[in-house]
Structure formats: C-alpha cells, structure tokens
Amino acid sequence: MMGQTLKRIAPQLVTLTLVVALVTVIFPNFLAVSFDGTRFVGPAVDVLKRSAPVALLGVGMTLVIATRGIDLSVGTIMAISGAVAAWAITSGMGLPASVALAIGAGLMAGLWNGCLVAIVGIQPIVATLILMTSGRGIAQLITEGRILTFSDANLAFIGSGSLLGVPFPTVLWIATAVIVALLMRRTALGMLIEATGINRAASALAGVNATVLLIAVYMASGFCASLAGIVATADxxxxxxxxxxxxxxxxxxxxxxxxxxxxxxxxxxxxxTMIGALIIQTINTGIMLSGFPSEYNLVIKAVLVLVILVLQSPNLAADWLFVKSLVKARRAKVRSETP
Known part of the structure; x- marks a missing residue:
C-alpha cells in the first residue's frame, strides 16, 4: 500500500523538489532552519506554517472533487467561522465554546451545501456559489462590518503558537490530513466516495446511500474550512x-x-493534495523572497503553475512513452539491418 502511494505521488514529489531547488538557487538561505529557543524559524518553516489554510481547505476539497463535485464556498466559510470565533471569544465564552461554535458554523454551512446538491439536485458549482456570494454578508453581519479584534492568548495560539518548536498551524494541517487519509483508506469510506464519484447511479444500485454520503462530504469540507478560518483569524x-x-x-x-x-x-x-499545497506556498514564498514587484506575482505564479500542470499531464506522459517506443523500435530496426 505504501509503495503504491509513493509511486502515485512520485511526480508531485519530484515537482516539489524542483520548485524548492529553484527557490534555493534564487534565495540560498531558503532551507536554512534555526531554533530561537522556543521554536524553529526559517523560510522553509514559514512555508509549512503558511500552507495551513490551503492544505486544510484542500483536504475537504479533495473529498468533494472525488464525488465529482466542487465547493466554491470554502473561502467564505473561512470568513464565517473566523467571525464566529472572534465574536464568541470577545463575548467571553472561552476557547472551547468559541472553537466549537466556529466549527459548528462550518458544519452547518457544509450541511446547507450538501442538501442543495444531494437532495434538491442543484449542480455543485451553482449550489456552492450561492453560499460563496451570500456568506461574506453573513460574516459582515457577525462582525458588524468591521475587523473584530481580540486579545485572547489561547485562541491566538492556534494561529501563531508552537508545539515542541513546530508552528501549531503546521501540526494542525498535518494531523488533519493524516487522520482523514487513514479514515479514507482504513475504512470503506474512501471506496464509497470513489464509487459515488465514478458513477452515482451505479453506486446507488449497489447499495451505497449516495445522498447521505454527499451531505457528509460537503460537511467535511465545511469542517476543514472552519479549521482554516480559525487558524487565519487566530493568526x-x-x-x-x-x-x-x-x-x-x-x-x-x-x-x-x-x-x-x-x-x-x-x-x-x-x-x-498536501504536496500540491506545499508547491503553491513554496512558489508564493519564492516569488516574495526573489523581490519581484507585487503586480507581477500573480502572473509569475500562473506561469509556473501552468508549466507544472503541463509537465504532469497524462497526455504528455503518454506522448513521451510513445516517442520512446518509436525510438527503441527504430534502433532495433537499425541493429537488425546492420550486417
């Protein structure tokens, strides 16, 4: 199982290595890591920390996309959950209640999306677009249209604290990814999600409750988005x-x-997906460290991502194998014709 996993993500690992090597050429101290007495510091550590929101969102998004769906509302759910957490902590509710309310808001948002997709039958891109456009208004109502600040050190720890020297957001997204991955592969959930994504009608005929499964998947996406929102707000x-x-x-x-x-x-x-999140954040950090003007950042990032996607394209790999087979056949023919 481990060998198959490594084989499947080998192109992503190679890509990440190349991106890190490119950034290191531009900024030689990129991989330098030191310990300041309380935590590890350095550009690479910062990449691991700053990857937290996208990595957390990516965990839930992977499950949604596996069912042939999409969730455009995760950024908005981040805003809602962050607003709920800040409102609750400033209201004196304490850390456990604030985090619970923020996660509950994310789960409710996911439940809303899941019901629209699985029960009402609205296309996922449209169903989640509804919350994407309206959700920020909900978040603004919670914060009363202003940046709602707080000074609670316990909540701030989630976004800027460290555990055994490692930034807590890094610990959180890695732990979330590992738990979800084990849950998907050590139980039948992963297989059921894949079956629903390949053919929902056929999976329903095979006894899979696709409706409940889809709702659960969108709620999982909302849960991951709420964690990302708490991290961003706490930071x-x-x-x-x-x-x-x-x-x-x-x-x-x-x-x-x-x-x-x-x-x-x-x-x-x-x-x-986690490697993909690291690649994106490494590119972001590399562009920032290279000193390019901010107006060029998005263009440079888009070009690099396009190159990565082209290099990872299955069609390109198939064409490369075809060319190699032609070259081998040509060489064999030449050898056979040589006296």
Missing amino acids: IRGADANNAGLWLELDAILAVVIGGNSLLGGRFSIAG
Whole structure:
C-alpha cells in the first residue's frame, strides 16, 4: 500500500523538489532552519506554517472533487467561522465554546451545501456559489462590518503558537490530513466516495446511500474550512470578513489538481493534495523572497503553475512513452539491418 502511494505521488514529489531547488538557487538561505529557543524559524518553516489554510481547505476539497463535485464556498466559510470565533471569544465564552461554535458554523454551512446538491439536485458549482456570494454578508453581519479584534492568548495560539518548536498551524494541517487519509483508506469510506464519484447511479444500485454520503462530504469540507478560518483569524488576532479566505478556494482546487487528482471524480489522494499545497506556498514564498514587484506575482505564479500542470499531464506522459517506443523500435530496426 505504501509503495503504491509513493509511486502515485512520485511526480508531485519530484515537482516539489524542483520548485524548492529553484527557490534555493534564487534565495540560498531558503532551507536554512534555526531554533530561537522556543521554536524553529526559517523560510522553509514559514512555508509549512503558511500552507495551513490551503492544505486544510484542500483536504475537504479533495473529498468533494472525488464525488465529482466542487465547493466554491470554502473561502467564505473561512470568513464565517473566523467571525464566529472572534465574536464568541470577545463575548467571553472561552476557547472551547468559541472553537466549537466556529466549527459548528462550518458544519452547518457544509450541511446547507450538501442538501442543495444531494437532495434538491442543484449542480455543485451553482449550489456552492450561492453560499460563496451570500456568506461574506453573513460574516459582515457577525462582525458588524468591521475587523473584530481580540486579545485572547489561547485562541491566538492556534494561529501563531508552537508545539515542541513546530508552528501549531503546521501540526494542525498535518494531523488533519493524516487522520482523514487513514479514515479514507482504513475504512470503506474512501471506496464509497470513489464509487459515488465514478458513477452515482451505479453506486446507488449497489447499495451505497449516495445522498447521505454527499451531505457528509460537503460537511467535511465545511469542517476543514472552519479549521482554516480559525487558524487565519487566530493568526492576525482579528476577523476580517472582507478578506479572510478571499480566493483561497481557487488555491485549494489548484492544490487538488496539482496533487494529481482528477476533477472528473473517482480515485483521489490526500497526500497528493498536501504536496500540491506545499508547491503553491513554496512558489508564493519564492516569488516574495526573489523581490519581484507585487503586480507581477500573480502572473509569475500562473506561469509556473501552468508549466507544472503541463509537465504532469497524462497526455504528455503518454506522448513521451510513445516517442520512446518509436525510438527503441527504430534502433532495433537499425541493429537488425546492420550486417
């Protein structure tokens, strides 16, 4: 099982290695890591920390895309959950209640999306677009249209604290990815999700309760988005309903695709998506460290991502194998004709 997993994510690992090597050439100290007495610091550590929101969103997005769906509302759910967490902590509810309410808001948002998709039958891109456009208004109502700040150190720890020297957001997204991956592969859930994504009607005939499964998948996406929202809010010690999670749904989808997962549903890889999130954040950090003007950042990132996707394209791999077979056949023919 481990060998198959490594073989499947090998292109993503090679890509990540090449991106890290490129950034290291531009910024030689990129891989330098030191310990300041309380935590590990360095650009590479910062990449692991800053990857948390996209990685968390990517976990839930992978499951949704595996069912041949899409969730455009995860960035908005981040804003809602962050707003709920900040409102609750400033109201004196304490850390456990604040986190629980924020996660509950994410689960309710996922339940809403899941019901629209699985029960009402609305296309996923349209169903989640509804919450994407309306959700920031909900978050603004919670924060009363302002950046809601707080000073609670316990909540701030989730976004900027460290555990055994490792940034807590890094621990959180890695733990979430590992738990979800084990749950998917050690139980029948992963197989049921893949079956639903390949053919929902056929899986229903085989006894799979596709309706409940789809609702659960969108709720899982909402749960992961709520964790990302808590991390983002805790990091800046404030809830910014306008900018929290803005356009991160696109990075999450991109992480899934770079991770080798198909948008057509079916077989999926959580590990691949996590590597995709690291690739995206490494590119972001590399562009920042290289000193390019900010207006060029998105263009450079788009070009690099396009190159990565082209190099990972199955069609390109198939064409390369075809060319290699032609070359081998030509060489064999030449050898056979040589006296």
